[in-house]
Amino acid sequence: MDSLDCRRFGQMTATALATLKARADELSGLDAETGDGDHGTAIVTAMTAIDRVAQQGTDLKQALGDMGFAAMTEACGSTSTLIGALFLGMSDGVQGDALNAADTAAMFSAGLKKVKEQTKAAIGDKTMMDALQPAVEAMEANTDQDIPTMLQAAADAAATGAEKTKQMVAKFGRARNLGERVIGHLDAGAVSTACIFEAFARGFTASA
Amino acid sequence: MTTQKLTMKKFLNDPNDIAAELLEGYTLAYANKVSLMSEKIVVRANPKPEDKVALVTLGGAGHEPALSGFVGEGMLDASVVGDIFAAPGAPKLLEALRAFNRDAGVLLVVLNHAGDVMSANMAMELAKREGLNVRMLLTHEDISAGLDTPDEDRRGLAGCVPLYKVAGAAAEAGKSLDEVIEIAERFNKQMATLAVAMTGATHPQNGQAISELPDDEMEIGMGQHGEAGGGRTKILSADETAEKMIEPLVQSVDAKSGDQTMLIINGVGATTLMEMNLVFRKAYRLLEAKGIDVVSGMIDEILTVQEMAGFQMILCKLDADHIPLMKAPCDTPYWTVR
Numbered sequence: 001m002d003s004l005d006c007r008r009f010g011q012m013t014a015t016a017l018a019t020l021k022a023r024a025d026e027l028s029g030l031d032a033e034t035g036d037g038d039h040g041t042a043i044v045t046a047m048t049a050i051d052r053v054a055q056q057g058t059d060l061k062q063a064l065g066d067m068g069f070a071a072m073t074e075a076c077g078s079t080s081t082l083i084g085a086l087f088l089g090m091s092d093g094v095q096g097d098a099l100n101a102a103d104t105a106a107m108f109s110a111g112l113k114k115v116k117e118q119t120k121a122a123i124g125d126k127t128m129m130d131a132l133q134p135a136v137e138a139m140e141a142n143t144d145q146d147i148p149t150m151l152q153a154a155a156d157a158a159a160t161g162a163e164k165t166k167q168m169v170a171k172f173g174r175a176r177n178l179g180e181r182v183i184g185h186l187d188a189g190a191v192s193t194a195c196i197f198e199a200f201a202r203g204f205t206a207s208a
Numbered sequence: 209m210t211t212q213k214l215t216m217k218k219f220l221n222d223p224n225d226i227a228a229e230l231l232e233g234y235t236l237a238y239a240n241k242v243s244l245m246s247e248k249i250v251v252r253a254n255p256k257p258e259d260k261v262a263l264v265t266l267g268g269a270g271h272e273p274a275l276s277g278f279v280g281e282g283m284l285d286a287s288v289v290g291d292i293f294a295a296p297g298a299p300k301l302l303e304a305l306r307a308f309n310r311d312a313g314v315l316l317v318v319l320n321h322a323g324d325v326m327s328a329n330m331a332m333e334l335a336k337r338e339g340l341n342v343r344m345l346l347t348h349e350d351i352s353a354g355l356d357t358p359d360e361d362r363r364g365l366a367g368c369v370p371l372y373k374v375a376g377a378a379a380e381a382g383k384s385l386d387e388v389i390e391i392a393e394r395f396n397k398q399m400a401t402l403a404v405a406m407t408g409a410t411h412p413q414n415g416q417a418i419s420e421l422p423d424d425e426m427e428i429g430m431g432q433h434g435e436a437g438g439g440r441t442k443i444l445s446a447d448e449t450a451e452k453m454i455e456p457l458v459q460s461v462d463a464k465s466g467d468q469t470m471l472i473i474n475g476v477g478a479t480t481l482m483e484m485n486l487v488f489r490k491a492y493r494l495l496e497a498k499g500i501d502v503v504s505g506m507i508d509e510i511l512t513v514q515e516m517a518g519f520q521m522i523l524c525k526l527d528a529d530h531i532p533l534m535k536a537p538c539d540t541p542y543w544t545v546r
Contacts, residue, residue, distance in 0.1 A: 028414045036293045037416030041224075045291075069299060072330070076268065077294030081326035084297065118326050172322055176361070 002147055004099040006057045008204055013054040013067075015203030016196045017047045023195060031188035034175035038077065039188040046075035046083045047196070060099070064091035064107075079189070081118050082128060089114025101150045105139035108154075112136045119172065123161075126168035126175065126182065128189035134161040135197045151201035155194070162186065162194035216415050223413040227269040227291050234276065238541040241280045248289045248296060249304050250276040256285055261379040261388045262308040263372065265317045266301050267324055268293045270412060273542040274511035278369055282538025282545070283376035292413050295323035298330035305331060309340045313385030315375060315392070319364030320348040343385060345392055347371055349399045349522075351460045352429030365401040366474040366511035366520045370534070373543065377536035391529055398525040400460035402453045404428045405518035406443065407478065412514060426518070428452060446483060450490035450521075457523040458498065465499030468531065470524040472506040478517040481507060491521060504534055510542065 002008075020027070020043055028040030049070035057063025068087030072080050093110020095103065112132060121127040123134075138157035142150040165187035170176045175187070221229060228247060235244050245251040256262065266288040267275045276287040288304045290296035301316075308314050318328040328344060335342045347364035351357070375392040383391070405427050408420045421427055426449075427440045444452065463469055471491060473484045484507045492502050503526060511520070526534065538545050 025414070028411075028416055032411065032414075032416035032418055036418055037411040037414055038292065038294055041291070041413055042294060072297040072327075073299040074297070076290035076296055077323040078326055080290075080295070080297035080323070081330050085330070118330065119322075 002204075004060075004104050004147055004204070005097055006054075006060050006063060009060060009063075010051075010054040010057065011206060012200045012203035013047065013051040015206065016199035017044070017051040019195055019199040020044050020047050020192065023192075027188050027192050027195075030186050030191060033185045034170065034178055034182045035188065039079065039192060042075055042077050042079035043083070043192045046071040046079050049074040050083070050087060060097050061091050061094040064088075064094060067091075082115055082189075085114045085118045086111040086132075099147075101139075101145060101147050102143040104147055105136075105143050105150065108136045108139055121172045124168060125171040126165045126187045126190070127170075127172050128187070128193045130165050130168070130187065131158040131162040131190040131193035131197070134158060135193070148201065148205050151197070151204055155198040155201040158194040158197040162190040165190045216410050216412065218410070218412055220412060226412060227289055230269060230272065231276065231289060234272075234541070241539060241541050242276070245286065245307060246303065248300060249307075250279050250287045250289065251307075252280055252285055254281065256281070256380070258310050259312055260382055261312045261385050262286070262310060262314045263317065263376055263379055264288065264301075264304050264308055264314055265319075265368070265372065266290070266296055266304075266328060267319055267321075268295055270514060271511050273509070274366065274369065277510070277542035278372050278540045280538065280540030282380050282536060283372045283540045283543060290323075290327075292411065295321070295327045298327045298334060301327055301331035302334050305335050305340055305342050306338070309342070311341065314340070314342040315379070315385065315388055316342055316344045317368060317372065317375065317392075318344055318346050319368050320346050320350075320360070321363060324364075341385075343389060345375075345389060345396065347396055349396070349401045351400045351402055351456055355456060355460055365403060365522075366472070367396075367399045367401045367522050367524070369474075369510045369543070370399065370470060370472065370522065370524055371395055373538065374530055374533045376538065377533035380536065380538075381533075391533070394527065395524065395530055398461055398527070399522060400457045401520050401522045402428065402457055403476070403518060403520045404449060404453065405476070405516055407515075407517040409477065409514035409516040446486035447490045450487045451494060453521045454491045454494045454523070457521060458495070458500070461523055461525045463495070463498070463500045463523065463525050466501070468501045468503045468526045469495065470504040470506070470522075470526055470534065471495065471502045472508075472510070472520075472522040472524075474506075474511055474520040474522060475509040476516045476518050476520065477509070477512040478515045479519050484519055487519065487521070495523075503531065508542075 024040035031039035072084030090111035134157035348362040349367040
């Protein structure tokens with residue numbers, strides 16, 4: 001069975017970067033509806049830093065930590081800390097350099113835990129958490145599958161979660177002052193997170 | 209990014225370089241007062257002695273002259289700048305905290321916005337691990353979400369600027385970190401800000417319009433970045449607007465007859481000084497009628513939001529400690545007292 005190593009992780013981040021770049025304007029547009037319209041720029045900057053480190057990585061645990069720090073150094077705004085924390089946490093949760101499905105799920109769980117230390121946002125608050133948490137939970141529920149199947153389940157859960165933000169009132173960030181006026185608008189952070197998990201699933205398979 | 213199109217009527221180069229280029233221009237223009245310690249960290253040209261508390265702040269660019277405009281003698285020691293409207297990442301902030309770490313201590317002033325607070329918390333965690341002598345103060349004086357809103361849901365607007373003045377003067381006077389924090393926190397609790405907007409702003413990196421308003425409407429409660437907030441209404445006169453804004457501000461700081469206050473009208477970009485003078489006049493007269501003494505006034509652009517039309521009205525109740533600190537000398541590019 002295929003395992004996750006540094007090389008494959010690099011393929012995942014490269015796919016994520018290409019996908020985010022292609023959708024940057026769309027993400028900034030979503031953000032402008034309820035925030036200040038810079039999410040596309042911010043997430044591309046963060047993923048550019050992450051991917052550059054990922055391509056040079058040899059030890060997955062070390063590389064993930066470096067990716068998190070690079071994202072925080074080069075990106076700005078909430079995205080800087082949240083994406084940085086995700087990768088720092090993933091580094092904490094990695095053991096070894098050839099992960100099976102359960103190891104991979106554990107890595108993302110540790111990432112989610114670290115993000116939760118930075119923000120009180122929970123499911124239903126119209127943030128990236130609405131995509132991130134379902135994605136990680138889908139992995140945890142599919143550790144008996146192979147990695148591509150598990151990553152696809154995560155991607156599907158993230159997409160469903162992001163879509164649900166359309167009906168939500170924002171409790172965090174700049175959108176919270178809009179009250180019910182944000183209903184009908186997708187959260188840009190949830191959409192970019194779903195975009196990353198979709199790309200991770202595709203990127204892993206592409207490298208098989 | 210290559211996909212970006214510049215369709216705005218703004219004088220720009222590469223949108224990704226705006227923050228770095230503006231700081232370069234700024235520090236060249238005011239080289240006698242400020243300089244760049246490293247990319248995106250603005251510091252005093254003449255450093256404060258090591259035996260005094262250092263004041264550091266952080267925030268996004270695009271709000272000029274804030275926040276770096278207030279680096280200098282008697283106010284900030286360092287301003288750590290992010291990207292347009294976006295906080296700097298924690299590693300950049302840590303770099304500044306390390307540089308200013310000292311026995312006297314460092315006070316990090318943070319405006320309550322999600323990104324700024326997250327970067328600051330992460331940097332504080334890293335600073336603690338290194339044993340740096342840093343404490344953090346959060347400003348949250350915006351009352352647009354209502355007077356009963358908990359502090360964590362109130363944003364930090366332009367009130368940070370008079371707070372830098374008070375805390376900076378206390379630090380300059382040789383007060384201890386505990387004393388500086390106590391004085392600044394007291395000031396923090398005694399100030400309130402309300403913002404009003406007539407038009408939205410354009411994000412200079414991507415041309416996205418932020419919170420457009422219909423031609424005949426204005427909005428009281430619009431935030432620092434033009435995030436839509438509180439109440440939309442048809443356009444009111446200068447007097448009516450001042451009247452609508454001063455009441456909740458007075459209530460928020462509990463200003464009473466005999467109290468001494470500072471009143472600031474901060475233009476956010478496209479509103480003229482002419483209009484701001486009209487608004488100040490009415491706000492002053494309303495306070496006067498209540499017996500509230502405005503001992504210090506300011507009509508200026510201290511924290512802007514691109515070409516947004518509107519202003520922030522800031523009311524600060526001053527106590528016996530704060531008045532001399534407000535009058536103490538300072539020498540920064542955008543606030544000077546001699």
